[in-house]
Amino acid sequence: MADITIPKNLAVSDSGFLFLTSTGETFTLNEIGHFIFKQFQQNDSFETVKNKIAQEYEVDLNSLEKDLDDFIAQLKAYNLIETK
């Protein structure tokens, strides 16, 4: 179940370039940021995304959880995601 949704007026390019059509704001994501965003677009839950990263990347779970929380807080502040 998706606990994170992405607003409709948002476009993401293959290179991690983000465009918010409602405001004209643009953003850039780094590789892992882009990866996470794609998972959210596929309606993956926070837990699923976390586990996928932990499988693919060399990182301990605590650090990952902190970084993810922080990343999500930032996305929320920029109105790029909505959480339930």
Next chain:
Amino acid sequence: MTKKRYERPIIIKHISGLMNKFGSNPTASYKSDIDGVAVEKLVEKFGSPLFVISEKQLRQNQREAYRIFKTRYPKVQFAWSYKTNYLNAVCSVFHQENSWAEVVSEFEYEKARRLGIKGEHIIFNGPDKSREALLRAMKEKAKIHIDHFDELYTIIELTEAEKLKAKVAIRVNMDVGIYPMWDRFGFNFENGEAWQAIKRIIAAKNLELVGLHTHIGTYMMSAEAYRVAAINLGTLAKKIKNDFDKVIEYIDLGGGFASHNTLLGQYLPAEQVVPSIEQFADSISSGLFELSFTNEEMPTLILETGRALVDDAGFLISSVIANKRLSDGRRAVIIDAGVNLLFTSFWYKHKISPAQPNGSYTENTTIYGPLCMNIDCIQDSIALPALKVGEKIVIHYVGAYDMTQWMQFIAMRPNVVMVMENGSVELIRKAENIDYLMERERVPEKLLLKKK
């Protein structure tokens, strides 16, 4: 299966009109050692936060400044401005480099004496000198710089009552094109007040007028202002010679040369906008030479340079306590050094470096201190890479005024060490503790919970 290298997820918002891309990063460099001693080692041994002073840098600054002035004007004497940093070890380095002491209070005067400075090598400035302090200064032949007429008359009265002589100078304030003009100290040049004070001193038989002093301001960005100041004091010296046949021993132009710290609100880094010591020296010497003093009249030039000699020799090491995201999405870092240790953060945008490589992605970050007070903000916005809890940062250029204006407030003052020229590290001020704090206090008997 080998896993991919992890890097924390990052999103960067583009700001229209400004270049910003990944990797552009003014603080990508890090500072992992001070004069070859690892930050990590320093903290391990002396704790965090920690003030670190470089002996090498202090000496280099003083020698360089002396050389610059001495190659432009033949008679130069520096007097270390105690209030800028009066840790004994710091003063002692300057004294070993032949600086006199410039003090503005009785305890600073006493410090200088305890460090072995002779009275005649003390310049006693400031508006508050008690009768006892004045008497002592007279007996020890210190150079008393008179701030106001009340002080002048007290000195006259004391010399008469005690049958003493006093070596004095006057502090002069003047318009050198700097706003705001510092006119609260000393006697005004333009309206004739300074000349009136000079005449009164010359007429007093127990007072000897040995010098003329001014301090036009602090963190001065104009070298030209010093040329004007030098000419004004030189003109007074010439007039004293002319009218009273009295040769003035020295002209003291005070301190005030800007250091490499960038002021809040200043767009370009200080390195690019503040005049160099060479430029200040050029202005001052050209001003003095315009007056064409004869050899026997030529006054010694005294300089009370403070921040420009000590700022870049001081560092504050601090550790990350926590990372935060503020409500508007901004990153914030809490460190273990607060504004009680870094008074200068109220007017400087300090240069701050991570003490370890933290990657090249930076984010605008607000740095807060550990005090539970809203004012405890070390820097409002600085590009910093992600720092983990416990990692260190180094705050640069904190040698001036921080270690004198610091206070014990919520947190106590930490250790101060000096990295010596030979690479050894000496503790020069011990961290405060609860005993130190409570030693001065007394609780009235009836308030005691634990009865004796």
